[in-house]
Each structure stands twice: as structure tokens, then as C-alpha cells.
Amino acid sequence: MKIVVIGGAGLIGSKVVTKLREHGHEAVVADLTTGVDTLTGAGLAEAMTGTQVVIDLSNSPSFEPDAVMKFFTTSTGNLLAAESEAGVGHHLALSIVGTERMTGSGYFDAKNAQEELIEKSGVPFSLVHSTQFYEFVPGIADGATVDGKVHLAPVLFQPIAGEDVAEAVARTAVGGPLMGRIEIAGPEQYRMDEFFRQALAAWADSREVVTDPGARYFGGALTDRSLVPDEGARLGTIGYHDWLVGAVAR
Template sequence: MKIVVIGGTGLIGSKLVTKLGEHGHEAVPAAPNTGVNTLTGEGVAEVLKGASVVIDVSNSPSFEEAAVMEFFTTSTRNLLAAEAEAGVVHHVALSVVGTERPPGNAYFRAKIAQEKLIEESSIPFSLVHATQFFEFVRRIADEATDGDQVRMAPVLFQPMAGEDVAQAVGKVSVGTPLNGRVEVGGPEQFRMDEFFRKTLANWGDPREVVTDPHAHYFGAEVLERSLVPNDGATLGQIRYRDWADRNDSGK
């Protein structure tokens, strides 16, 4: 089965291409560096010829409000139109746990707009809502930094390994379209402020983690369960400490 992976050379996409290929599928990575640009439409029709499934794990290069909205809505419209022409029978998109929960940020609003376009299209679909990736932990800390302090809310946090994200998305992509969503998250739940306090200490990072109930997460305050999946979510297998021992020096 031919499966086109939009964003197929990135963190999750490259893992997906490998995993799908190992299971005998023709997994085709599609990204600007392979000549496919969903924002402009360049190369999209060509790469979708003969495809049964399209997986969109692409991400906006900018999180600025107007730019991120433009990226997800324009790219998704272009992609869905090309899929309809090519006869694609399953559209899978990677999204984020908590997008639909208030309060939202600009990125979440853009993902909601993307999902609405997918839900209203004629193409059977599946939405995979994942929690934050281990690979982005340092970026989250940097985003929350104010001087020599990292301000974190005392809310629940359940990150997961990119490997587990790819595993979950791949499994959904070769199944029957859900015409709905599934949530996936890490195997462990933490308090966000405590997690970052311990993680920065393990890195030898001198920044102080300050517990702040009003701390912003990429532009918005978060509630107790804004960032964690509901009961019944699919959980990954890789624990953060094990992943960090192999991958993350904190440098």
C-alpha cells in the first residue's frame, strides 16, 4: 500500500517512514526538501498518485498567530483537494491533546481550524491527538524562561517519546478510518513544575524553576488537565528517564 507521509523527513515523519517500510508498505516521505510543499501546492498532486493513505505530520515553521493559522489552513485545503483528485481513502493527521480545551493558544486554535477542515471533507479520516514529545522538553523550558527563572504551572504533564508517537500514528494509518480522534500519551504523569525542576537539575542547568499557577504555556495559561489525555487513551511504552539516559544530555 502506498502511504504518503507529509512532513516525512522530520522528527515523527522520518520514524513513520521507517516503521511503515519495515511492515512492507511503500512509505513516501513528502516535504519541501523532497520537492513537495503543501503550502504552495508544489509537487503535491504528483506525489499522491496511486496513494491510498496520506499521513500529515507536518508542522508550521512559525508559531506566530497569523503564520501558524495560514500554514495549517492553507496546507490542509491544498492537501485535501489533491487527495480527492487522487482517490485517497484515508487521511490521518497528527494533532495535540488539549486543542479543544480552554484556554487555548494561537497554535491550538490553528490546529482546531485544521481539524475542522478535515472533518468537513469528503475523505475518511483519523485524528491522532498526542501529548508533548520528550524531544521538545528543552524548548518548553526555554519558552517559559524569564531571566534566570523558568516559570511553570503546577498542572499535570504527560509527555511521550517521538518513537511512541510514530508507532501510534502508524498503527492508526493502516487501520479503518476512525472518522474521529484517538488520544495518545506517555506512560507516566507528572506535575509540570516538579518535572522541570528535576529535569533541569539533572541537566546541571542553573535556572530556577518557579511554581506559578498563572504561568503561560506558549502564550496561554493552562488548567489542571489541559495537557493530559482523558481516561482510555493509548499510552506509550518509553519512560522519560530511560529516553533521557539515551538521548538527552541537556546541552
């Protein structure tokens, strides 16, 4: 099966490509380095030739509200148009648990707009909603730091290893289109502030974590369950401590 992976050289994309190839599929990396530009449409028609599945793992280089909205709507629109023209039978997009529950975040608004385009496109689709990746936890701490202290809300938090995300994406891509979504998350649930206290201690990071019920997440207001999946989510197998031990070893 020929599967085009938009963003196939990225954190999740590279893992997905490896998994697909290990199972005998023709996984094609599609990004600027291979002559494919989803924002301009350059190279898309050629990439779609003979393609059965497209996996969209692209991400905006800017989180500024107007820029991120333009990126996801333009990129996704061009991609879906090329898929429709080529008769691609399955479009899979990686999205975020809680997109429909988050308010006040330009990034989440843009992901919602992306999903609406996909759902109305006529191209058979699957949406994989994932919780936050372990790999991005340090960046979240940095973004939440004010005057040297990390301000985080005491809401539920259930991050997941990138390896588990890639496994779920690859499995879903080679199955039939869901015409809907699945949710994936890590095997362990925490309170966000407590998780980061433990994580910073494990990194030997001396920053204080402040429990701040009003703290925002990528600009969005949080409720207790904004960032965790509903019942029935597919859970990964790699716990944060085990992942961290492996990451340090590498």
C-alpha cells in the same frame, strides 16, 4: 500500500517512515526536498497518484498567530483537495491533546481550524492527539524562562517519547479511518513544575523552576487537565528517565 508522509524527514516523520518500510509499505517522504509544497500545492497531484493513505506531520515554521493559522488552513486545504481528487482513502493528522480545551493560544486555535477542515472535507480521516514529546522538553523550558528562571504552572503533564508517537501514528495509518480521534500519552504523569525540576537537575541545568499558577503554555491559559488525555488514552512504553539515558548514550 503506498503511504505519503507529509513532513516525512522530520523528528516524528522519519521514525514513521522507517516503521512503515519495515512492515513492507511504500512510505514516500513528501516535503520541499522532494518537490512537494503543501502551501502552494506544487507536487501534490503527482504525490497522490496511487496513494492509499496520507499522513500529515507538517508543522508551521512560525508560531505567530496569523502565520500559523495561514499555514495550517492553507496547507491542509490544499492537501485535502489533492487527496479528494485522487481518491485517497485515509487522511491521518497528528495533533495535540487539549486543542479543544486551550484558550488564548494562536497555535492551538490554528490546530483546531485544521481539524475542522479535515472533519468537514469528506475524506475519511483519523486524528491522533498526542501529548508533548520528550524531545521538545528543553525548548519548553527555554520558552518559559524569564530573567533566568523557568516559570511553569503546577498542572498535570504527561509527555511521551517520539518513538512511541511514531508507533501509534504508523499503526493507526494502516488501519481503517477512525472518523474521529485517539489520544496518546506517555506512561507517567507528573505536575509540570515538578517534572521540570527533575528534568533540569538531570540535565545539570542550574536554572530555578518557579511554580507559577498563571504561567501560560504557547500563549494559552491552562487548567489542571489542559495537557493530559482523558481516560482510555493509549499510553507509550518509554518512561522519561529511560528515554533520557538513551538520548545521552546517543
